[in-house]
Amino acid sequence: MVNIRNLDPSASPLDYYGSELRRLREEAKLNQQQLGDVLFRTASLVGQIETAKKAPTRQFSERLDAALLTGGHFSRLAGLVLRSQLPTWFQPYAEMEARATYIYSFQAGVVDGLLQAPEYAREILSARTADDLDTKVAARIERQRILQRGTPPLCWVVMGEAVLHQEVGGSAVMRAQLAYLLSLQEHEWVKIQILPFSAGAHVGVLGSFNLLRFEDDPDVVYTEDFVQGHMTADTAAVREGVLRYDHLRAAALSVEESARLIARVMEGRYGDRAEADGRVLA
Numbered sequence: 011m012v013n014i015r016n017l018d019p020s021a022s023p024l025d026y027y028g029s030e031l032r033r034l035r036e037e038a039k040l041n042q043q044q045l046g047d048v049l050f051r052t053a054s055l056v057g058q059i060e061t062a063k064k065a066p067t068r069q070f071s072e073r074l075d076a077a078l079l080t081g082g083h084f085s086r087l088a089g090l091v092l093r094s095q096l097p098t099w100f101q102p103y104a105e106m107e108a109r110a111t112y113i114y115s116f117q118a119g120v121v122d123g124l125l126q127a128p129e130y131a132r133e134i135l136s137a138r139t140a141d142d143l144d145t146k147v148a149a150r151i152e153r154q155r156i157l158q159r160g161t162p163p164l165c166w167v168v169m170g171e172a173v174l175h176q177e178v179g180g181s182a183v184m185r186a187q188l189a190y191l192l193s194l195q196e197h198e199w200v201k202i203q204i205l206p207f208s209a210g211a212h213v214g215v216l217g218s219f220n221l222l223r224f225e226d227d228p229d230v231v232y233t234e235d236f237v238q239g240h241m242t243a244d245t246a247a248v249r250e251g252v253l254r255y256d257h258l259r260a261a262a263l264s265v266e267e268s269a270r271l272i273a274r275v276m277e278g279r280y281g282d283r284a285e286a287d288g289r290v291l292a
Contacts, residue, residue: 017062023094027087028062034078035060048077065095065145068152092152095145099238103220106230106241108156112223115167116258119176119218121187122167124154125194125202130187133179157200166201168258174204174275181280188276195269203262204271212261213254221251 019029035045035056042060043053051070058064066074071088075081096104107113107124115122120134128151135146157165177184194200205212220232228243231251242248263271 022062023087023091024062024065027066027084027091028060030083030087031056031066031074032060034080034083038078045077049073064142065091065148067144067148068092089152089155092145092149095149096153097238103232103239103241104153106222107153107220109224109227110163110222111225112221113163113165114221114223114255115165115218116169116220116255117167117173117218118170118215119172120178121169121173121191123150124157124165125167125191125200126150126154127183127187127190129183130178133183157197162197162199164199164201166203166259168203168205168255168262171204171206171271174272175279185276185280188272188280191272192269192276195265201265202268202272203259203265204268205258205262206271209261213257219251219254221248221255 017025017029017032019026035042038045040048041053042056046053046056049056049070050073055064055070059066059070066084066088068085068088071084074084078084093101093104113124115124121130123131126134128147131150132143132147135150136143156162174188178187191202194202217233222230222232224230229248229252230241230243231248232239232241234240262268
């Protein structure tokens, strides 16, 4: 028999998902091959997910719900499973990010993770390791679902102009990423500002950082080094973060000017065409 392994459902969200998949598949009297055929996926993939050797994507979960008539059971589990696949040191921040009312981010060198297109995210993640990239990308894209909620947080991102020129994954990947940034202008809860090269020395030269604000909890400031992330609600640290962020927003181009710059770089450097106001031409 293929891919038989006893799971402890309480061991992890991934183990629980796998045990539920096996239980409900067997209740439906389907083997792994039959379920794979229904899902347009291989029996091997079904087996790997059932044995917690591979994490499911949201698309897989949605197809599974439709095939087994589970009323959205696996789709609801998908977010928990994918969050558990984020780096261990990053998971506490991701949990706080998901509860935040306001997210303020300064990124000096890369597009903020909440605004990354899938192929750009893949290139960024592959720079560190090529292991299980599909799961890593799915976990990062899953984080972005907080921006699709009925009442999403306000996400305000300031990025250094170098982010637009650092060619990640080639022209096609960058063109798609910049087009995606421009498309986010349609959402009133996402604001993007570019800190131009002309700003010179600025308070963000020491590195990227995020600020999270909540309705009822203390504000949090988050930074990363090359090993892990650091999160604190220390009043002095948060006050310094807020002050620096205010300076960065003041030095950055306006949201409208930033969109025009993104469009110019997309057209001039990566070979796409855009309207002067930043709207992408079909």
